[in-house]
Each structure stands twice: as C-alpha cells, then as structure tokens.
Amino acid sequence: MQNKPPVPEMKVLMIGDVVGRPGRRAVKEFLPALREARQIDLVIANAENLAGGNGITRETADEIFSYGVDFLTGGNHIWDKKESYSYIDEETRLVRPANYPPGAPGAGYRVFTVGNHKVGLVNLCGRAFMPDLDCPFRKAEEITAALAAATPIIIVDFHAEATSEKIALGWFLDGRVTALFGTHTHVQTADERILPGGTAYITDVGMTGPRDGVIGVRKEAIISKYLTQLPKRFEVASGPYQFNACLVTLDPATGKALSIERVQEFER
Amino acid sequence: MQNKPPVPEMKVLMIGDVVGRPGRRAVKEFLPALREARQIDLVIANAENLAGGNGITRETADEIFSYGVDFLTGGNHIWDKKESYSYIDEETRLVRPANYPPGAPGAGYRVFTVGNHKVGLVNLCGRAFMPDLDCPFRKAEEITAALAAATPIIIVDFHAEATSEKIALGWFLDGRVTALFGTHTHVQTADERILPGGTAYITDVGMTGPRDGVIGVRKEAIISKYLTQLPKRFEVASGPYQFNACLVTLDPATGKALSIERVQEFER
Amino acid sequence: MQNKPPVPEMKVLMIGDVVGRPGRRAVKEFLPALREARQIDLVIANAENLAGGNGITRETADEIFSYGVDFLTGGNHIWDKKESYSYIDEETRLVRPANYPPGAPGAGYRVFTVGNHKVGLVNLCGRAFMPDLDCPFRKAEEITAALAAATPIIIVDFHAEATSEKIALGWFLDGRVTALFGTHTHVQTADERILPGGTAYITDVGMTGPRDGVIGVRKEAIISKYLTQLPKRFEVASGPYQFNACLVTLDPATGKALSIERVQEFER
Amino acid sequence: MQNKPPVPEMKVLMIGDVVGRPGRRAVKEFLPALREARQIDLVIANAENLAGGNGITRETADEIFSYGVDFLTGGNHIWDKKESYSYIDEETRLVRPANYPPGAPGAGYRVFTVGNHKVGLVNLCGRAFMPDLDCPFRKAEEITAALAAATPIIIVDFHAEATSEKIALGWFLDGRVTALFGTHTHVQTADERILPGGTAYITDVGMTGPRDGVIGVRKEAIISKYLTQLPKRFEVASGPYQFNACLVTLDPATGKALSIERVQEFER
Numbered sequence A, B, C, D: 001m002q003n004k005p006p007v008p009e010m011k012v013l014m015i016g017d018v019v020g021r022p023g024r025r026a027v028k029e030f031l032p033a034l035r036e037a038r039q040i041d042l043v044i045a046n047a048e049n050l051a052g053g054n055g056i057t058r059e060t061a062d063e064i065f066s067y068g069v070d071f072l073t074g075g076n077h078i079w080d081k082k083e084s085y086s087y088i089d090e091e092t093r094l095v096r097p098a099n100y101p102p103g104a105p106g107a108g109y110r111v112f113t114v115g116n117h118k119v120g121l122v123n124l125c126g127r128a129f130m131p132d133l134d135c136p137f138r139k140a141e142e143i144t145a146a147l148a149a150a151t152p153i154i155i156v157d158f159h160a161e162a163t164s165e166k167i168a169l170g171w172f173l174d175g176r177v178t179a180l181f182g183t184h185t186h187v188q189t190a191d192e193r194i195l196p197g198g199t200a201y202i203t204d205v206g207m208t209g210p211r212d213g214v215i216g217v218r219k220e221a222i223i224s225k226y227l228t229q230l231p232k233r234f235e236v237a238s239g240p241y242q243f244n245a246c247l248v249t250l251d252p253a254t255g256k257a258l259s260i261e262r263v264q265e266f267e268r
C-alpha cells in the first residue's frame, strides 16, 4: 500500500490594521520569525493607519515590505494623506476598498502569483456606520465572479464596523472565497471559524500597534473627547505594542480553507 | 514555618447576550456543569434579547434563573416588550442601563450579597452609533463613587457598539471597578486583560444563542436587508447554539481582578 | 408690427409628502380649486406617507388621483406596507426612488405625456442620515442622460434629509433638469429659486397633513420619545391640516423653468 | 371715551448662521438699515461659522457687534478654533449650547437688559444626527424654569438638524418661552408661526453668507465629496451673499410673542 504524498498547502497570514510607528515596529519584531517558524507563503497587512495613524506613504509601505509583508489592503483611512494618491494609484502590491466610486485612485482587487498559484486579493469597505459607498455585497459578487475565472484562491479584507454586516458578508461569500478577514474595529474577535462552504471567517483580525491606547490613539484624548464632546487632537499612543494577525491554511487546488488560527504577540 | 491560608477568591461569570430560545437552551446545557466545575460564585447574564430576540419577560427570566443565573443586565433592546416594563421595575435581580433618562423603569445599578460579600452591579449603554442617552462616562463616575462606599467589588456591563467607546471607558474606570464586560455586538473579542489598575476588561463577551445566524437572527433576512435596503422581518435563527461568557476571578478584600478568561461552548 | 403670440407655458405643481387621512383631506379641499385657478397642467404628489403615515396602498392612491393628482413619487417610507409591493410594481403613475438596488419593485423614473409634451419624472433618495442606497448623484446623471433623448422636461423629486446633499444635487443638475423638488423633512423651506442654468430648485416642498403634530405624528409620542429614549408608538396626528406645495412654470420647448412659487394652504 | 396708549412692544431680530467674510459683509450691508427701518430693539446672530466658516474669533465678533448685533449664539461649530476658547469663556454677549457637558468654556444662557426689560437668551444643540450631548429637552426645562424667576422674555436658539427634534422642542416649550429660533441647516424654512401658547417658532432661520455655495461652502468641493466619498478641503464660497433672519414682536409684560416674520435680503 502506497502513502499519499502530503497535500501541498498554502499558508496566508493577514495582519490587522498596522498603526503608525509602533505598528511598524511590531511587524519588524514579530513577522520574520513567525513567517519562518510557520512556513507562511503569503503575508497581507491592512495599511490604512500605517503612516502616523492616518493613511499610507511610500516610505512606510516600503518599510513593512522589507519586514516580509507581501501585499497591503486599505480602508476608510487609506485616503487621509492626499499626497499619497499617486502612490496608491501606482503600487501594484496594494488594494484599496473596491466599492469606492469609480475614479478613486488605485485598484480594489488584484491577482498575483504566489509560488505556482494565482491569488485574488479583494478589499471592501462596509457601509453601516461608515461612508456612503457602493454596495459591498453586490461589488463582492461582481468581483468574485470575475476572479473565479482566474483562480479559486480569493482572499477578502472586509473593512467594516458593524458585526452584522461582516457576518452577513461572510455567509454571502461562503464557498465563493477562501477567506474573509474583517478589519477596522482594531479589536481582534474570537469567532474565527471555517464556514460550511469552506470559507475561513473572522469578524476582526485586530490591530498591530500601541497596546495601551484606545484603538491606537492616546487614551487621554479619546476619553476627553467622550467626556467633553469638544474637538480633540488625536495622536498615536506610545508604550508597548502588540501584533494581531490571523493565519489561514488553504488547499490551493480548490481554494478551500483548511484551518484558521488567531495570532497575538505582545512586546516584552 | 507556617503556610499562609489560601486567599479566598470570588469567581464571577458574565454570559454574553442570551438570544431567544436557542440562547436559553445553551444556558441550560452549559451553565450548571460550568458553575460546578469552576466553582463559580456569581453568574450574570445579559438579557436584552432573552424573549424571542427582543426584550425580556418574567417567564424567560425565571427560566434562566432556574439554570443558575443569579443576576441579569440589559441593553438598548431591554425595552422592546412594553408589557414587561412593570417586571423590569419590580425585579430586584435585574439592572438596566443606568444612563437612560430619569423615570425609566427599573434600576441602573444595585448592590447585593454574594456569600459574605457585597457586590455592586452596574449596567451602562454606549452612545456612539446608539440611542441619545446620558453620558455613560459621567454616569459611571457618579455610580462608582456611590458604590465605593458600600463595596470594593463593582461589576460593569457596558453595552455599546464602538470599540473606542468601550476601551475608553475601560481605561476611565481602571482601578475603580473590578471588571468591565462589554456586550451588544454579539461577537466575542479576544482582548481580555487585566488593566494596570486591577480592572478586568473585555470589549465584548459575545452572544449565547444560535451560531449560524447573523448575530442571532436568520441570516437570509439580514443578507436580504443589506442587498435590498427594504424592510425585512427578523426572526431568531435556528440551528446549533453557542455559549459565550467570560470568567473573572477577584480578591474580595480589595475588589481587584486576579484573572480573566474567555469561555466558549458549542452545541455538539 | 406684429405681436408675438404668447409663449405656451406648462405649469407643474409638486405636493409635499401627503400624510395619512388628514393629508388626503387637504388634497381634496385645496387641490381642485388651485388647479383650476392657476391653470395647472400637471400635479405630482409625494406619497410615501399616504396610507396611515407609512407607505401607500392602491385605495389611498386612487383617492388622491380622484382629487386631481396625476403622478406620485415615493421615498424611504414607500416600502412600509409589504402588501403593496405588487401595487408599486404595477402602477404606471408612480415612481419610487431610482437609487434603491436593482430588483426593487416599481420604476425609478418614467416618461409620460402632458398635453403635447413628454415629461420625464425621476425620484431619488439621499444617503446622508438615510439608508445605504446607490449614489444619487451618479444615478441622477445616468437617468437624466437617458431622459434627455426623450424630452427636455425633467422633474426630480429628491427625497433627502441633509440640506447640503439636496443643494449639492441641485447645483449638479442645474441646466440638466427642469426642477428639483426636495422632499422628506416635512417642513417647507423658503429658498425656492431658479438656478443660473434654468433649473427650479427648492430644498423641501414641505408636508400636506396635520399641522399640529410633529412632522405629521402625534406630538405627545415624539416628545416622549425624545425625553425617554424608549420605543414609542407613532400615530398620525389629528387636528387641522395644511397643504404644502410648489408651483413651477416652464417653457416646454426648452425644458427651462420660468418661475417657482411656494404654496401653503391651511384648514380654516 | 379714552384712547388706550399703544402697547409697548419689543422687537427681536434673530440672524441665521453668519458664514465667514461674506456673511459679515451681509450683516454690514443690511442690518443697520433694517434695524432703523423696523425699530428693532434687540439683534441676535448665530456665530458658529463667523470666522472663516468654522468657529469664532474676538475680531470677527467685534466686527459684527460694530454693525449692530447685540448678542451671539453658537452651535456645534463654535468650538472649531481652540485658540478662541478663552474668548468664548469671557465674552458676556455670547451664549454657546447649554447642553454641552459641564466644564465647557462659556455660558449656555444669560440674562441681560434691553431698555427697561430683562431678556433671557438660551442656546441649545440637538442630538439627532449631531454630537452626543446632554438632553436638550431636560436642559431646556431646567433653564427656562430658572429664567422664569427673572423674566418672562426668553429667547431660544435651538441649533439642530432634524426637523422632528426642532418641532418637538417647540411644542415642549410652547407657552414657556417667547421664541424658539431653529438654526444649523443653513436653509430658511417657511413654517414660522405663533404656537397656541404664545411662543414664536421657526424650524430654521437660515444662513447669512454666500448664496451660490452649498450651505456656505464652495459647491465644487461638496459635490466632489458626495461623488467620490474621498476627503475634501472645504472653503467658504465666493460670489453674492444673502442675509437670512427672523423678526419677532413680543409683549414685554407677558413675554408672549405677537408676530413672527421671515426676513431675506440678497446682494444686488
């Protein structure tokens, strides 16, 4: 009797919103070892808060590419630095939410090659308690149908606030995408699972950045904002950082997810 | 040399929003064994979705009291059944959000006795993406100051949507309360920790109810609502249930939290 | 020397949200005389609150057709009665907001004949503080381009909350439509004007219904809602009614507006 | 037979949100002549957009005081210039929304003397689609009760978005205040009336500023914001200005309103 050769798996790591310098430092400290130890094939990071907590720059993107990040996703804050629109437009390793109106800089989804496999990466933004964008459900349907012709491996970063919108899109795409990673709330959720159709799902991957602020921001300013309702200046918090991510193993032949696992690391 | 006698600890379990019949069944299946196995002293459950997903009734409350729940908290949906306002007003084992305007039925905080110790229980509701209530920060300050005269053991259920509001209140109350348990989003978060001042904190305890809906509701209706933007009738989902809770150990002499642990059980 | 023959003008009356029975009575009392006195060619009424304040029925629509209304428009509340979806789908004298997702019952714009002229009627709904619909600006552009091939006379009912969204769409469509009538707030505004490109504009036509409620609803319930933040049952207010409308005169050859005038009548 | 001497009336003019330099110019052009022609006793202006469209400064306030404005009110934008908080705190001719949390700079209501009469001036901000403030209804009740001991003449500027909240507060205060002037939407409404209890009411006084923008802002930026959902820089519009105000006549002995009249002037 013959042993079956081991199924070749692909491992994808999604890193939650990387916030400013503390977030980039956390990527630097934790990603290389993790990539090596877990034999990760593809690393994606949400980069909407990469530069000073608001938006992205070529320099900060290059910095985390150098630590082992392969691709970047965006969110509602990706547009915060107007001077980086041309970078967003040119960078082929970046997707920004696909359901912004036509004409927005950059691309909402892309196909790239990982080893011998093509991977589709999609970024979408929610609408509940968020900007007035095009319907993420219909846009997801349109894009996944287009990508299905190219590859069964489709990764979605759904950047949204309301748990109901995220879970609903997870069910809507179950069996049509490999993984739906939620981002935006900056708090990792503990509901990771493989849905019945083979889609890996988590409501939020969390945040990679300063641990002792409020979703990455100096806590004194946020508390004061809630107490006074007056305008406040928000700055990236200092102090120890954390690394939040989610690791999905998939079968590249079918695009189905095989496992999903939350990852958390803390500065010592 | 003499051994110190073991420090007497108190164990508190907070159960996340119990949704309808599937949620009550989950409490029946999992709570008694958990209470026994972990020697839990006090069990609190968020009951805003207890009766058919919307509000509370005396009968559904009595049902989960019979399974070992000691006290109930509320939220924005606690008011959904007008016929239960007199029950909310009379039930001494229930607190509803303290920052509803004066005159609302029931009480926003209560002190009760667990073994030899007095425990203060507080319910507050957030305002970000929520109803226009009184300030939860100022109300928390007022209530915790009043309770501090009675006991160092203060448990807060902060029922809110936005992660920033919940984390901010956690920092605001750090050192002043034993635990701040977030509720309302129906998704358990993985950010449980003991803050530097000794307050146990979690952004959301999660949901006890049907696992394969959207935050407890039949997924078809929610997906259709997002796709069509037309009014839909929401019903509690069927299928297997889950049990989400959070266990905190505390020192009754100081009211400081000693440990915090997430709990998840799934119907087999 | 010869006198030029008088330019043949067309007169269009837009009636603001007709609320329940008091609103229908106001139409009955004031419309026939007004239509006669002012020689009005076309009467349109917003009908989202026609039946008991929520939605529309065939019976209530037929009632106001019998008083001299020619066409109906909708809004976010047009969907409140599920049993009337087939009516909305069949009624050729009705448009509902065109920027609801594809598949919604009914049509978002229609062309019909008034005398010797074709008229395009469009209904759009805003998104600021409103449901998450498709972009009203892009939808307006698409529809007006399509209609321009059929007729220069285009009437838009823009059903929206925020003054900025309404005024912005007015400027966006200036010169491309005959009139943009705002609806939804139930309060008539005093900013009627002809924009430089020839588009008649008013932020809100107002409400035709009970005068002494709060936007048509019994005031006690609304005040209590604001004071208590508890759920309340809303009913159409009783008492004297008002009639709110806006009259536009246009040149049918060019579709340009010639005059705009607010109309208010009160029950004696 | 003897003639009764003429009842001594008091005339109050409320000027709608004065926006930037065009707004101040409109005050300069129209107020002095209007004040003289109509024998106005008291002029109040909403000043939340006085300085460059965002907030207030001592210089811009002094400028419109010099044109005949007596008192200023605020709104959600009164806080936009942090460097003016000390001015807001010191200026006795200014009220800012009373329902900001305790500790906000300045005063939410004041009593001052007009001729032989004391007048109470109150500023409140709504909560529907607005910041999370204290309840304007309860705050209004508290303040009007306090003021009633000093004078029957009470003027309220209710700075709010939703028509329902404004009308509800009008009914709530009817008979307890002389006038409730709505502000904030920057569009004058045509629903001015004397409520049965003697309170003059208008949902919105409108805007004093550039006529051809979108609520005072350059229209290109606002339209682009709606179309792209990307961040935009807003600037005060240029072009001709308008003056929006509302004139109330009252009986100083009773504080009851006798008449209410809308005022609109346009740059020639």
Ligand SMILES: [Fe+2]
Pocket: A017, A048, A049, A075, A077, A184, A185, A186
């Ligand atoms: Fe983020």
Ligand SMILES: [Fe+2]
Pocket: A048, A075, A076, A077, A159, A184
């Ligand atoms: Fe975000």
Ligand SMILES: [Fe+2]
Pocket: B017, B048, B049, B075, B077, B184, B185, B186
């Ligand atoms: Fe709940």
Ligand SMILES: [Fe+2]
Pocket: B048, B075, B076, B077, B159, B184
């Ligand atoms: Fe809730």
Ligand SMILES: [Fe+2]
Pocket: C017, C048, C049, C075, C077, C184, C185, C186
């Ligand atoms: Fe309406």
Ligand SMILES: [Fe+2]
Pocket: C048, C075, C076, C077, C159, C184
């Ligand atoms: Fe409406």
Ligand SMILES: [Fe+2]
Pocket: D017, D048, D049, D075, D077, D184, D185, D186
């Ligand atoms: Fe303003």
Ligand SMILES: [Fe+2]
Pocket: D048, D075, D076, D077, D159, D184
């Ligand atoms: Fe404002």
